[in-house]
Amino acid sequence: MAMNHTIPPSTSHGQASQTRLVVVSNRLPVALERAGGSWKVNPGGGGLVRALAPVLRARGGMWIGWTGTVETVDLNKLLADAGHDVGYVYHSLALTREEEEGFYNGFANQIIWPLFHDLQSRCSFAPEFWNVYKRVNAKFAKAVEKHTGETDYIWIHDYHLIHLARMLRQAGIQRRSGFFLHIPFPSPDIFMKLPWRARILQALLEYDLIGFQTQRDRRNFLSCLAALLPDVKLTGRGAVLTAEVDHRQVRIGSFPISIDFDSFAKPAALPAVQTKVAWLKKGMLSSRIMLGVDRLDYTKGVPERLLSFQNALERYHDLHGNLTMVQLIVPSRETISEYKTLKAEVERLVGEINGRFTRAGWVPIHYLYRNMEFEELLSYYCAADIALVTPLKDGMNLIAKEYCAANVEETGTLILSEFAGAATQLHRDALLVNPYDIEAVADAIHEAFAMGEDERRSRMHRLRESVRRNDLYRWVESYLQAAFSIHLEESDLVDEYKPQMKLGMD
Numbered sequence: 001m002a003m004n005h006t007i008p009p010s011t012s013h014g015q016a017s018q019t020r021l022v023v024v025s026n027r028l029p030v031a032l033e034r035a036g037g038s039w040k041v042n043p044g045g046g047g048l049v050r051a052l053a054p055v056l057r058a059r060g061g062m063w064i065g066w067t068g069t070v071e072t073v074d075l076n077k078l079l080a081d082a083g084h085d086v087g088y089v090y091h092s093l094a095l096t097r098e099e100e101e102g103f104y105n106g107f108a109n110q111i112i113w114p115l116f117h118d119l120q121s122r123c124s125f126a127p128e129f130w131n132v133y134k135r136v137n138a139k140f141a142k143a144v145e146k147h148t149g150e151t152d153y154i155w156i157h158d159y160h161l162i163h164l165a166r167m168l169r170q171a172g173i174q175r176r177s178g179f180f181l182h183i184p185f186p187s188p189d190i191f192m193k194l195p196w197r198a199r200i201l202q203a204l205l206e207y208d209l210i211g212f213q214t215q216r217d218r219r220n221f222l223s224c225l226a227a228l229l230p231d232v233k234l235t236g237r238g239a240v241l242t243a244e245v246d247h248r249q250v251r252i253g254s255f256p257i258s259i260d261f262d263s264f265a266k267p268a269a270l271p272a273v274q275t276k277v278a279w280l281k282k283g284m285l286s287s288r289i290m291l292g293v294d295r296l297d298y299t300k301g302v303p304e305r306l307l308s309f310q311n312a313l314e315r316y317h318d319l320h321g322n323l324t325m326v327q328l329i330v331p332s333r334e335t336i337s338e339y340k341t342l343k344a345e346v347e348r349l350v351g352e353i354n355g356r357f358t359r360a361g362w363v364p365i366h367y368l369y370r371n372m373e374f375e376e377l378l379s380y381y382c383a384a385d386i387a388l389v390t391p392l393k394d395g396m397n398l399i400a401k402e403y404c405a406a407n408v409e410e411t412g413t414l415i416l417s418e419f420a421g422a423a424t425q426l427h428r429d430a431l432l433v434n435p436y437d438i439e440a441v442a443d444a445i446h447e448a449f450a451m452g453e454d455e456r457r458s459r460m461h462r463l464r465e466s467v468r469r470n471d472l473y474r475w476v477e478s479y480l481q482a483a484f485s486i487h488l489e490e491s492d493l494v495d496e497y498k499p500q501m502k503l504g505m506d
Helices: 047-058 076-086 097-116 127-147 164-170 197-204 215-228 261-268 271-283 302-315 337-357 374-383 398-406 438-450 453-469 472-484 498-505
Strands: 021-027 030-035 038-043 062-066 089-093 153-157 176-180 209-212 233-235 240-245 248-254 288-295 323-330 365-369 386-389 413-417 431-433
Touching: 021 047, 021 127, 038 076, 047 062, 047 472, 062 127, 076 089, 089 127, 097 127, 127 164, 153 164, 153 472, 164 176, 164 197, 176 472, 197 215, 209 215, 209 472, 215 240, 215 248, 248 472, 261 374, 261 398, 261 453, 271 374, 288 302, 288 374, 288 398, 288 438, 302 323, 302 337, 302 438, 323 337, 323 374, 337 365, 374 398, 386 398, 386 438, 398 413, 398 453, 413 438, 413 453, 431 438
Parallel strands: 021 062, 021 153, 062 089, 153 176, 176 209, 209 248, 288 323, 288 386, 323 365, 386 413, 413 431
Antiparallel strands: 030 038, 233 240, 240 248
């Protein structure tokens, strides 16, 4: 990683001990649960939390976010106890019902989410959404001001908080900050449709480091800069470039996120999981299993996937009775009308396909609409001969990587959308498809079904090695390196994280 910069003064060896990492995201990494008349806070256990926990603990770090509820409840004591258990501090801020609607359901999920996934026809460019979005970002900025100091490094996550650094700067609050976008960044012809396009770019340029999932996302961002803010000058080569903005240097890089490989690979080999795998395979009789796992969302391409499987059944009769599709949909945003419509469409297609092709002893699609415990999900990953991961657009898509990590017998085949960020890393050994091309996806399903064992094993072995080498810990390392230093060893903040990274990458 070539970067011709000096280390920020407060991260030099003389002052590194003052540097604290503060993570800011729309939601805190906790789950709120109402138990009788009181609330219970359960610490989150997702991959991002596991990856950031070592450096947060090492530096006495902090996580700032919304609890996800608009109810007026005092969670300070509960959050303090939960933070004590994980070794760093939680700070929450409250949103009103109006702010939840305008900021979260409105600007974030009816404008940025569909637009950045190239689905601009689903956008609602309501001016009131923009105003509430800025107001909530200002509220987050006040929380950062209240709970942090000038020597802290603020790492902001995702599209909900694009304006946070701008709000800090406008209020005269000096903080070094980085931003990471977990979703794709659109091409200029899509981005130009956003009424507040220049202001979004200007807000992003208030960060010291802007991180994207892939080089394609970074290219799109730079193309938008060239079109809308041509005075911004770029220098450098490689993974991280530098922009000169108002006598400041802003780093712009791509940092593909990943998973904690061992947290999937090791438990997948345990007897309890393998017992469930055997039970699942027995339940399918002689049929092979093709698995889809998705949150309920129109970007995931589930209707198109079902139509592709239907087309495969129409044209490849050797699949009948020999390949069963298991489609797990995790409930999401169920109160939004578009998501209700999507759920109805998926269920209609499942019913039609099963009604048409089911025969004695074989049902082509097993449809599950529910949350699933981790051990059960692992058993499905392990049992699946094929994973069908075909989003219409995705920043990364970690399901593809989770499937590979859990495929400990290395006999599975991954069919992957070329529009998923993961395709950049996994394209050589996955079967890449255009999810809009129904017949091509159907052909890929049959190719995966007919693939010989030697080819399946060699492909999956290489996929797993790629995911193992480029895991979640390496993602954190690469981002912090770009944020703090020219060389990894020059940043004390990263040094404190290295032992944990080595454990995660063995």
